[in-house]
Amino acid sequence: xxxxxxxxxxxxxxxxxxxxxxxxxxxxxxxxxxxxxxxxxxxxxxxxxxxxxxxxxxxxxxxxxxxxxxxxxxxxxxxxxxxxxxxxxxxxxxxxxxxxxxxxxxxxxxxxxxxxxxxxxxxxxxxxxxxxxxxxxxxxxxxxxxxxxxxxxxxxxxxxxxxxxxxxxxxxxxxxxxxxxxxxxxxxxxxxxxxxxxxxxxxxxxxxxxxxxxxxxxxxxxxxxxxxxxxxxxxxxxxxxxxxxxxxxxxxxxxxxxxxxxxxxxxxxxxxxxxxxxxxxxxxxxxxxxxxxxxxxxxxxxxxxxxxxxxxxxxxxxxxxxxxxxxxxxxxxxxxxxxxxxxxxxxxxxxxxxxxxxxxxxxxxxxxxxxxxxxxxxxxxxxxxxxxxxxxxxxxxxxxxxxxxxxxxxxxxxxxxxxxxxxxxxxxxxxxxxxxxxxxxxxxxxxxxxxxxxxxxxxxxxxxxxxxxxxxxxxxxxxxxxxxxxxxxxxxxxxxxxxxxxxxxxxxxxxxxxxxxxxxxxxxxxxxxxxxxxxxx
Numbered sequence: 001x002x003x004x005x006x007x008x009x010x011x012x013x014x015x016x017x018x019x020x021x022x023x024x025x026x027x028x029x030x031x032x033x034x035x036x037x038x039x040x041x042x043x044x045x046x047x048x049x050x051x052x053x054x055x056x057x058x059x060x061x062x063x064x065x066x067x068x069x070x071x072x073x074x075x076x077x078x079x080x081x082x083x084x085x086x087x088x089x090x091x092x093x094x095x096x097x098x099x100x101x102x103x104x105x106x107x108x109x110x111x112x113x114x115x116x117x118x119x120x121x122x123x124x125x126x127x128x129x130x131x132x133x134x135x136x137x138x139x140x141x142x143x144x145x146x147x148x149x150x151x152x153x154x155x156x157x158x159x160x161x162x163x164x165x166x167x168x169x170x171x172x173x174x175x176x177x178x179x180x181x182x183x184x185x186x187x188x189x190x191x192x193x194x195x196x197x198x199x200x201x202x203x204x205x206x207x208x209x210x211x212x213x214x215x216x217x218x219x220x221x222x223x224x225x226x227x228x229x230x231x232x233x234x235x236x237x238x239x240x241x242x243x244x245x246x247x248x249x250x251x252x253x254x255x256x257x258x259x260x261x262x263x264x265x266x267x268x269x270x271x272x273x274x275x276x277x278x279x280x281x282x283x284x285x286x287x288x289x290x291x292x293x294x295x296x297x298x299x300x301x302x303x304x305x306x307x308x309x310x311x312x313x314x315x316x317x318x319x320x321x322x323x324x325x326x327x328x329x330x331x332x333x334x335x336x337x338x339x340x341x342x343x344x345x346x347x348x349x350x351x352x353x354x355x356x357x358x359x360x361x362x363x364x365x366x367x368x369x370x371x372x373x374x375x376x377x378x379x380x381x382x383x384x385x386x387x388x389x390x391x392x393x394x395x396x397x398x399x400x401x402x403x404x405x406x407x408x409x410x411x412x413x414x415x416x417x418x419x420x421x422x423x424x425x426x427x428x429x430x431x432x433x434x435x436x437x438x439x440x441x442x443x444x445x446x447x448x449x450x451x452x453x454x455x456x457x458x459x460x461x462x463x464x465x466x467x468x469x470x471x472x473x474x475x476x477x478x479x480x481x482x483x484x485x486x487x488x489x490x491x492x493x494x495x496x497x498x499x500x501x502x503x504x505x506x507x508x509x510x511x512x513x514x515x516x517x518x519x520x521x522x523x524x525x526x527x528x529x530x531x532x533x534x535x536x537x
Contacts (some may be wrong), residue, residue, distance in 0.1 A: 109172045113138065113152075113184050113531060120183075123537040125171060132167035132349070138186050142535050149530075151189035156182045159319070160292035161306055164189050167349040177310055186537060190530045191454030194397060195335050199223045201479075202335050204328060207238050227339040233258070236336045237269075237327060237388050239451040241300050242279075243321035248298055249322065255279075257333060259340045262307065262320070280307040287337045290321070299323045303330040307337075325453065325499060327480045382437040430464065431510035436531035442463045446475040447482055449532050453482050458529025462487075462510060474500060474511065478525040485524065487513065 075225050114120045131152040137145045150162040158181050195202040226232040238256040239252045254265045263276040288306045293299030306321040324330040377394035379386050389392045431437050464469040472487040487500045497506035501523045507513040518528045
C-alpha cells in the first residue's frame with residue numbers, strides 16, 4: 001500500500017501536464033479560427049453617398065438589418081477595447097487563462113540556491129526536476145566542468161546539520177520538508193560514490209557482519225553485492241555515543257544498523273531480539289552530518305551524525321544525535337545507511353553518468369587527461385619524434401628540459417620580458433587564477449573545506465601560509481586524514497623558485513608544482529587528484 005501511494009504521488013504531475021497541453025492546443029486552434037474570421041470579413045466602411053443608396057442596400061449592416069428568423073450568432077462586449085471579441089470566446093479565453101495559470105504554477109516552482117561564498121541565486125524549476133538535473137543546470141549556468149562530482153546540499157544552520165541530496169530525489173519534495181531557515185547549497189562532493197570504487201576503505205572488517213551470526217564476517221570481495229542485494233542480511237555493528245532525549249548527556253551504547261532500521265542493544269552486545277530496541281526507521285528518515293557537534297550539542301567527539309525524520313518539524317526532540325569514535329567509523333555508518341535505504345538506485349545513479357560519458361566518447365574528440373597514462377616522454381631531437389620508453393632516459397630528459405627552461409627564463413629576465421608584466425612578477429601571481437588556490441584562509445577553514453568536499457585520497461588545496469607570508473601551504477587529504485606541507489621560496493642563480501622538499505625539486509611557479517605532483521607522488525603520501533573548488537553562482 002505504501003508503494004502504491006508513493007507511485008501515485010510521483011505520477012500526479014503527468015495528468016496535469018496532459019490537461020495543460022490539451023488546453024493549450026485548444027486555445028491555439030480557437031485563436032487561429034478567430035484570426036481567419038477577422039481576415040475574411042470586410043471592414044465596415046461608412047457610405048459616402050447615402051442619398052444614392054437605400055437603407056436596405058447600405059453596405060453597413062446593423063443588427064436590425066438581419067432577417068427576423070435568424071438570431072445573432074454572437075453577443076459583443078460593449079467595451080470599445082474588446083468590441084471585436086465575441087463574449088462567449090472572451091469568457092472562454094479568460095477561464096482558460098486562469099486554468100493555465102494555476103496549472104503552470106503547480107508545475108513550476110521557485111528554488112533559491114546558495115554557493116559557498118553565501119551568494120544566492122533564484123531559479124525556476126519544474127516540479128519533477130531531480131537533484132542531478134538541477135546540478136547540471138547550475139554547472140551549465142556557472143560555466144563549470146561537469147565531472148559528476150557536484151552535489152546539492154540540504155543545510156540546516158540552526159541545527160548544525162547538512163546532507164547531500166541523492167541524484168534521484170525531487171528537489172521540490174525536499175524543499176517542502178525544510179523550514180524557513182534551511183537552504184540549498186551547491187558544492188563539490190568527491191566522496192558521493194567513492195565507496196563503489198574503493199569499498200574496502202569504507203567498511204572496516206570488524207564493523208560488517210551478518211544479522212543472526214555473532215562472529216561470522218562478510219568477505220571483503222562480496223561487500224557491495226551483499227549490501228545491494230535485498231535477499232542478503234548484512235549489518236553494521238559497533239559502539240556509538242547517543243544523546244539522551246531531553247538531556248545534555250551522552251551515553252555509549254552498542255548499535256546495529258540493518259535494512260529494517262537502527263537498533264541499540266539494551267544488554268551489552270547482545271543480538272537477541274528481546275534485547276534490541278528500535279531507534280529509527282530508514283524509510284521515513286534521512287541521515288545528516290553534524291557540522292557543529294561540540295558547539296551546539298556538546299558531543300564527545302567531532303565525528304557526529306544525526307537521523308532526522310522526513311515529516312518532522314526539525315525540533316531537537318525529534319532528532320537521533322549520534323557520535324562515532326573516528327572519521328572512518330562515521331563514514332561507515334552513514335554510507336551503510338544510504339545503501340540500506342536506496343539499494344540498487346544508488347548504483348544506477350553512479351553508473352548512468354559513466355555510461356553516458358562512454359557513449360559520448362565515441363562521437364566526440366577525447367579530452368586529454370592529466371594522468372600518467374595519457375602523458376609520455378617524447379624526444380624531438382631528430383627529424384621524427386619518438387616515445388622515450390626507458391624510465392631513466394625519461395628522467396634525464398626531464399632534468400635537461402627543466403635546466404633549459406630555467407636558462408631561458410633567466411635570459412628573459414636579463415633581456416626584459418616582452419609582456420607588460422615582468423616574468424618574475426607573473427610567476428608570483430599566476431596561481432591566483434586557479435581553482436585550487438584559496439588565498440589567505442586559516443588552517444581550520446582549510447579543514448572545513450576538505451571535510452565538506454569528501455575527504456577522499458588526493459583531495460587538495462593551496463593557501464597562503466599564516467606563519468610565513470612569503471610561503472604557501474599544500475593541504476592534502478590521505479586516508480581520511482588531513483596533512484599540511486609548506487611550500488617555501490628558494491633562490492637559484494638570482495631567480496626565485498618554489499619547492500616543498502627543501503629545494504630538491506624546484507618549480508618556477510605553483511602551477512608547475514601542482515602539475516608535477518598530479519603526475520608524481522614525490523615526497524607526498526599520494527598524488528594530487530581532486531582540487532577543492534569553490535564556485536560563485
